[in-house]
Amino acid sequence: MDNIGNKNIIEWPRARLDFSVRPGSPRAAGCLVMGILNVTPDSFSDTGQYFDADRAIEHGLKMAADGAAIIDVGAESTRPGSQAVPAKEQIRRAIPAIEALVGKTDVPVSIDTYNHEVAKAAIEAGAAMINDITALGDERMGTLAAKYGVPVVLMHMKGTPATMQIEPKYDDVVGEVLAFLLNRAKKAEKSGIPKERIFIDPGFGFGKTVEHNLLLLKNIGRFVDSGYRVLVGTSRKAFIGKLTGKENPAERVFGTAATVALCAAAGVSIVRVHDVAEMSDVVKVVNAVGQR
Numbered sequence: 001m002d003n004i005g006n007k008n009i010i011e012w013p014r015a016r017l018d019f020s021v022r023p024g025s026p027r028a029a030g031c032l033v034m035g036i037l038n039v040t041p042d043s044f045s046d047t048g049q050y051f052d053a054d055r056a057i058e059h060g061l062k063m064a065a066d067g068a069a070i071i072d073v074g075a076e077s078t079r080p081g082s083q084a085v086p087a088k089e090q091i092r093r094a095i096p097a098i099e100a101l102v103g104k105t106d107v108p109v110s111i112d113t114y115n116h117e118v119a120k121a122a123i124e125a126g127a128a129m130i131n132d133i134t135a136l137g138d139e140r141m142g143t144l145a146a147k148y149g150v151p152v153v154l155m156h157m158k159g160t161p162a163t164m165q166i167e168p169k170y171d172d173v174v175g176e177v178l179a180f181l182l183n184r185a186k187k188a189e190k191s192g193i194p195k196e197r198i199f200i201d202p203g204f205g206f207g208k209t210v211e212h213n214l215l216l217l218k219n220i221g222r223f224v225d226s227g228y229r230v231l232v233g234t235s236r237k238a239f240i241g242k243l244t245g246k247e248n249p250a251e252r253v254f255g256t257a258a259t260v261a262l263c264a265a266a267g268v269s270i271v272r273v274h275d276v277a278e279m280s281d282v283v284k285v286v287n288a289v290g291q292r
């Protein structure tokens with residue numbers, strides 16, 4: 001990796017992330033866990049469990065206690081076939097949970113949105129990172145991240161959540177997704193976001209068949225080799241259900257663990273998961289092996 005190779009710690013005005021396997025270790029960079037907090041009535045896995053602000057806050061704090069290095073708050077489901085939620089409603093859902101979590105835990109909070117108004121409100125409420133599934137599809141998002149000095153996650157998606165799973169096609173899924181992400185990452189740098197604050201994410205399940213997801217997972221090392229830090233979100237997704245025969249997302253924990261272990265072993269920096277306690281154990285073991 002160039003530029004970020006020896007930096008196992010990234011710090012910015014609002015927070016810091018330490019990727020060292022052993023704090024202070026100059027050698028190995030390990031994988032961190034991002035916990036998913038969906039303040040939504042209709043997410044594919046949580047299906048409204050944390051729509052109530054108090055329950056969302058309680059769950060966020062539990063994920064922090066279970067080992068999450070970041071809590072990712074989302075106020076709009078982007079499951080296949082879902083419709084967009086207006087910014088005002090996303091703000092109404094997300095801000096109370098963000099404000100409470102920022103006050104009650106040191107674990108940084110990220111906002112999962114592609115809407116710059118929602119991201120701005122979240123940052124003003126104390127969020128420290130932006131997770132954008134459209135990879136700065138709206139350029140105002142890049143300007144915002146640069147202005148506040150917060151890291152961004154740039155994710156690949158083919159189409160929109162409403163249409164993305166209708167026969168997605170690629171000639172070379174790995175090459176095309178990687179080229180798209182590198183292009184967006186360069187744009188992000190041009191808008192003033194330093195390279196070490198950019199994470200790229202292939203977007204598992206976002207306009208991808210089972211075959212596409214498997215090829216991306218098998219070749220995740222190519223994304224790591226790009227020189228940008230990589231974030232991966234496979235947690236409980238449909239392709240894991242198809243491979244294991246588990247229709248209920250809550251039963252996809254072991255399948256998810258396999259993907260998390262593969263990613264951590266390949267040098268992925270962050271895994272975005274529902275099952276924080278379980279996946280923290282997975283990354284602890286893989287990180288310890290990686291340090292040898």
Ligand code: HH2
Nearest residue numbers: 038043044077078079153155201204233
């Ligand atoms: N996946 C989901 C949402 N946000 N962000 C990134 N960076 N990467 C992902 O893979 C990703 C994401 C979808 O999962 P979830 O939040 O559990 O479901 P829903 O969109 O139904 O709320």
